[in-house]
Amino acid sequence: MSRLLPHNEGTIDRTLRVIVGLVLLSLVFVGPKSLLGLVGLVPLVTGALGSCPIYTLLGIGTCPVNKSTS
Numbered sequence: 001m002s003r004l005l006p007h008n009e010g011t012i013d014r015t016l017r018v019i020v021g022l023v024l025l026s027l028v029f030v031g032p033k034s035l036l037g038l039v040g041l042v043p044l045v046t047g048a049l050g051s052c053p054i055y056t057l058l059g060i061g062t063c064p065v066n067k068s069t070s
Contacts, residue, residue: 005051008061017047 009017024040027033046052055061 005049006056006061007050008055008063009047009050009052010062010064013062014047014050017043021045021047 021040021042021044024037025044027037027040028035029037050063
């Protein structure tokens with residue numbers, strides 16, 4: 001499963017994604033009450049899982065790598 005959804009988001013990245021996702025999702029219920037706020041599900045889910053498919057495709061990540069000497 002880790003090959004399918006590798007952890008490639010750091011703590012700050014994940015936190016910001018969850019906050020942005022919740023703010024966008026709140027637009028469905030308050031404010032303009034637009035279904036466009038459902039776009040907030042994308043950053044919310046990727047932040048909760050800690051894996052971004054776009055990061056995987058581009059080969060980037062914000063997750064700190066544990067460097068261990070063998």
